Amino acid sequence: RYSSMKDYLSELDKETKKALETFYGFSEGKSKVRRSVEEWNSTGSDLFKQIPLLKFEDFSKTATDLRSGQKRRVEGSVFHKDSSIVNSGDSNDIIGFQLCDANNSSECALYTFSSGVNAIQEWYKLHYMNIMAQIPLETKEKLSYSADDLLLTCFFDGLSCDKRHFTRFHHPLHGNCYTFNSGENGTVLSTSTAGSEYGLQVVLFIDEADYNPFLVTSTGAKIIVHDQNEYPFIEDIGTEIETAAVTSIGMHFTRSRKLSKPYSDCTETGADIPVENLYNKSYSLQICLHSCFQKAMVDSCGCAQYAQPLPAGAEYCNYKKNPNWMYCYYRLHEKFVKEQLGCQQICKDACSFKEWALTTSIAQWPSAVSEDWMLRVLSWDKGQKINKKLNKTDLANLMVFYKDLNERFISENPANTLVILLSNFGGQLGLWMSCSVVCVIEIVEVFFIDSLSIVMRRQWQKAKRWWNHRQQERLGKPPQ
């Protein structure tokens, strides 16, 4: 909720607006901008001084600082966030930012983006995480949307449902998210028949005016279909839904199961993997990778990255306490992407996983004729909290349902079990030698046990004879 976050973010927003002005609005009259920026500098905090947005000409390594407006040489290596580096000529102004090691200021990394939009968003996100890391979780949950705000109507399997069927969890970047049928209170709802009437139908209230203009540039909602035990990685695999439309999502369910050792290198529960599961959910490869990275982050940077849960005894990074963390983070992230951290080697696939294949279709909603009565009824439902009449771009209708109740179950079976192995063995033995286990034992008996016993007996008799001979000799001697 942007409006309630304003107090925390006002300085950052001011800075961003300034940057936009400098780079795009007043690219001709630099002197004028410089003055205004300097004015602001005198009053503003020095939080953002360390990592300003930079604009510099390609390859010349001279950068224009946002605050000073001066050109200066930039030391250090240049990292490009995208692969296509130059499209020669026309776009020689590149926006980026510089991260330096606090202890050793000569070691700097420069991040550049081919598009200013990406640069500003990435830069904003970086600062946003810093600010959010300082706010305790309870406050953040309060600042974000409540289930009452978000849900206008709810309908499941032909019956009415409400916010009690939803469980809240807080996502660092997306704010409060709600899970329907999370199974937290012990009951898992099931659907009786396929079809859109029997699925989940919700109308969501999306306050378009209350969006953070820099953090997210699209309006709508994000949904993800997952198992009760699975952690929803909403930033990675969410499906976005649109406002002023009904989105029907038909699902096909697939369950797969692999055989674990010795057939393949996968893990059943994740207990055999030396990475602590930071999420309170069942194991998945994604969870392992995130946990592994977070652990490496705590080990090498001394604090935890904001987008992932905290390991025991650690705290989130913010540049008041850890001025160095951003440089460290980007370095580490680069290593992680290049598979130098060893996370990809440690983490294994989960043996069983569930998958929902989604088919999405969109129709216009509400239709022009029904718009009037429906918006009024919904506004009334929403109650006295908001006095304005709802706009249709504030609403999103979502239907999630099974297209059919067929479940696809893919499982691996060992091609050779003990029974099959033995019968193959017996078949071959019978075909070529007309022989069986009994005859194998016979061979063993004749050639090993019997001959051995014969040899043994001979030896024994020999020894006995020799002993008798000796005894006799000894006995025979005294009489001699």
Next chain:
Amino acid sequence: EEEKEEGLIEFYDSFKDMFEFFCKNTTIHGTIRLVCSGSNRMKTAFWTLLLLASFGMLYWQFGLMFSQYWAYPVVLTMSMHSEAKMFPAITICNLDPYRFDLVSGDLVQLDRMAEESIAFLYGINVSASILHLNDKNIHLKDLSNIGNLSRSSFKLSRNFSLLRMPDHNNRSGKKHFSVGFKLCNATGGNCFYKTYSSGMNAILEWYRFHYMNIMSQLPVIINISDHEEQIEDMVYSCQYDGEPCRPSDYVHFHHPVFGSCYTFNSKGTDPFWTATKPGIPYGLSLILRAEQKDHIPLLSTVAGVKVMIHNHNQTPFLEHEGFDIRPGIATTIGIQQDEVNRLGGNYGKCTTNGDDVNVKLLYNNSYTLQACLHSCFQHIMVRKCGCGYYYYPLPPGAEYCNYNKQPAWGHCFYQLYSRLRNHHLNCFDQCPKPCRESLYKVSAGTAKWPSSKSQDWVRQALRHQNGYNSTSNRKDIAKVTIFYQQLNYQSVDESPLLSENLLLSSMGSQWSLWFGSSVLSVVEMLELLIDTLVLSLLFCYQRFRSKKTLKVTHTPTIPS
């Protein structure tokens, strides 16, 4: 006497004889050791143990094998086929149900009642938006005399009015209301409230309930084709494989919620619809009117067109698998076919054509699971409540529910429905899956259409040719292209993992592994068993006889 018997059948003198003979002459490995090494007690014991152990092993393996066989495991084999095939059947609906002339008076009344309820509940006056539209009614000429009859008898019931009640389950201090309506059984007892947390859902459900009652007075068979609504009013342009569609290519029907629907290529026999090449230019391309001129605005709140891709001769259940098309958007839908063949029989429940299913299908199309479930529910509904649910077809002799005739049907229906949900009606057990199923995987992309530059001439062209007469800037046309992404389709076939052949061969292999013998040795063992039986019978007989003779000789001596 004994000599005589021996002369008839030459037989062993004792068990030991028999056993020795068996051990020496049988083809089972190892038994001969029992006799040969008779002098060595230890060896005999060892071999006995060994034989017993391998016998045990054999039967353990047999047990595993049979338990595996009786579980009837199947293997799925996936194969790609690439033969020319028919384009699937396509059904499109305009989400705009008719106002039939016969019931329009009642519908106007219902709209007024809805308006009153909304005003009562929310204090909002919405009359303008609802009532200005009933200008276009569908008149059924040949049925007007029946209509007069039912019109006079039908009365909109005011017993089921929308109420607002406090939500008791709410723990927070805020006042929370849920909206719903009351349903009672025939005597007025056993009432319950059907409530919804949101007024929108409550109004929609309440409206649907009344709508079903009103529509039930319409005759079951409506000849829609002779009224003025033509395919040209909805489909402005239709092309398949670069050629215009022919007027005989579609079937028209009316769906109570989704409005008028057209099914293209419903039979799948016309060679015109053979799919020869994959790709967008060779698919079905339609320009549709998706006008938001809802005749019944409270029934559905969605605007657009519903498209469903299904098999030939299959009833399209649009509420289950329909794909929405937005007005003002060009949608390209790529399809890919998957075929599933199930084995049936012991390997899993399925039906080839629905003949062996207990439920009588009410749809006269090929069997599908959904059709069976709907039919099953309708049969139970007719049996329990005495009338049929309006959205499903009627069994012979029944009629649709109408609260003038069956005042308690709503009560009965909603209870039955919740029992279906909780799997208390055994419809799910009665309806097996079809053995052969075709699934169409759909993926879609969208673009704005017509573009702002081309908008003017597109509209102009449509106006000239199709009498399209929209002057407003509202988005009300849509373009759909449905095409095969690839012509080869995946078929997934079940085949038994363990056939009888395989079972026998692995049994033989096991036997030869543990005993080195064949079926004949099994017969030998059987022979041994029979011999033992006969011999013991013989001994018994002899003993009995000797006892009897003893008795006969002794009895006279006892009393004396």
